[in-house]
Amino acid sequence: MKKILSGLFFRLIKGFEIWVLLALLVISSLYIFNLRIDYDQDLMPEAEYSASKEVSAYDMYRCYTETLPDEVYDKLRQDMSFSSDITCLFSYLNGIHLVPGILILVFIPLFFGRLYSDGTIKNLIACGHSKGRIYLASLIMSFLIDILMLILSICIFAAVCIFYSWYPPVYLPVVIFMLFIELSVLFTVSSVGICVLFASQKKVLSLIAGFVVAVLMFIPVSSFAIMYIASNEQKYDDQSEAFEEYHMIIQEKGANALEERFDILDFNIIMSHDGKDLDFTVKYKIPPVLKTVLLFIIYSDPLMIAHFESDFDIWINPYLMARDGLMTINVMCDVCWILLSSTIGLSVFKKREIS
Numbered sequence: 001m002k003k004i005l006s007g008l009f010f011r012l013i014k015g016f017e018i019w020v021l022l023a024l025l026v027i028s029s030l031y032i033f034n035l036r037i038d039y040d041q042d043l044m045p046e047a048e049y050s051a052s053k054e055v056s057a058y059d060m061y062r063c064y065t066e067t068l069p070d071e072v073y074d075k076l077r078q079d080m081s082f083s084s085d086i087t088c089l090f091s092y093l094n095g096i097h098l099v100p101g102i103l104i105l106v107f108i109p110l111f112f113g114r115l116y117s118d119g120t121i122k123n124l125i126a127c128g129h130s131k132g133r134i135y136l137a138s139l140i141m142s143f144l145i146d147i148l149m150l151i152l153s154i155c156i157f158a159a160v161c162i163f164y165s166w167y168p169p170v171y172l173p174v175v176i177f178m179l180f181i182e183l184s185v186l187f188t189v190s191s192v193g194i195c196v197l198f199a200s201q202k203k204v205l206s207l208i209a210g211f212v213v214a215v216l217m218f219i220p221v222s223s224f225a226i227m228y229i230a231s232n233e234q235k236y237d238d239q240s241e242a243f244e245e246y247h248m249i250i251q252e253k254g255a256n257a258l259e260e261r262f263d264i265l266d267f268n269i270i271m272s273h274d275g276k277d278l279d280f281t282v283k284y285k286i287p288p289v290l291k292t293v294l295l296f297i298i299y300s301d302p303l304m305i306a307h308f309e310s311d312f313d314i315w316i317n318p319y320l321m322a323r324d325g326l327m328t329i330n331v332m333c334d335v336c337w338i339l340l341s342s343t344i345g346l347s348v349f350k351k352r353e354i355s
Contacts, residue, residue: 004137093158100149105210195345222301243280
């Protein structure tokens with residue numbers, strides 16, 4: 001395995017593909033980040049916060065999700081700029097995989113496809129290396145390239161933020177979790193690309209599969225299921241006792257008296273006060289079997305968190321997603337897709353003769 005990886009690394013730095021890949025990544029990322037931040041400048045507050053600069057990022061992220069100390073909440077309420085900052089930040093983080101993902105889908109057939117065209121795979125097998133080691137070494141190499149591209153993308157994004165003097169609050173546990181999801185998405189994309197290339201031994205088929213995967217990055221399949229659930233089950237019942245109690249709490253104690261939690265099985269945000277749930281949504285309009293299918297579609301989407309932004313009916317706080325398991329589900333889903341595609345690709349590759 002180590003010798004195969006060394007050989008692939010040598011081919012990588014000697015070839016033109018990796019340098020073209022990195023150049024395209026830098027140019028594309030600079031253009032996209034610069035364009036988006038320039039467009040969103042009106043939504044972004046000044047770099048200096050008047051009231052919230054003394055409040056920790058942890059408190060900013062969990063505001064309106066968990067009850068804060070009164071003095072902290074009062075400071076944040078005087079300056080709500082942090083809210084739009086967090087929204088914009090995670091909008092960018094949700095899409096940081098797009099450019100690297102598209103580039104790796106083109107890179108895989110070009111770089112790893114040459115292993116077939118120049119007879120390298122035949123030579124490796126003749127030298128006693130198993131097909132399993134060749135496949136896994138190629139997969140690991142693609143993962144290493146994914147890591148490199150993600151790190152470079154983060155550095156470019158940080159540089160653009162500094163250029164525009166935009167310093168959003170960063171709560172590392174949530175931000176790092178989000179970036180880990182972006183990396184798992186890239187791993188999933190790479191594993192599918194390697195799977196198709198090694199199973200078919202055709203560059204063209206790998207490019208076609210890459211095009212299909214790239215299109216699916218922009219089609220929010222899970223959001224369609226979310227919107228269906230929201231339109232049928234998540235309308236407020238303003239005549240219920242729970243809603244009346246909620247309204248009374250808002251008037252007497254304010255929004256800081258309420259807390260939120262996300263119900264994974266019901267796909268619903270539930271508010272509570274002093275440990276008592278205040279669920280005033282209309283329910284039970286969707287048949288249980290259909291609800292199960294819709295939840296499966298949502299939770300099996302490898303880009304679930306990224307596709308949430310496409311859903312205008314529900315805004316889920318990033319802190320809530322990290323705390324209550326949605327981000328964990330996304331990572332586990334990506335791991336399942338990686339294992340599935342790798343198992344299929346490796347099984348077919350082992351059985352096929354090298355052409």
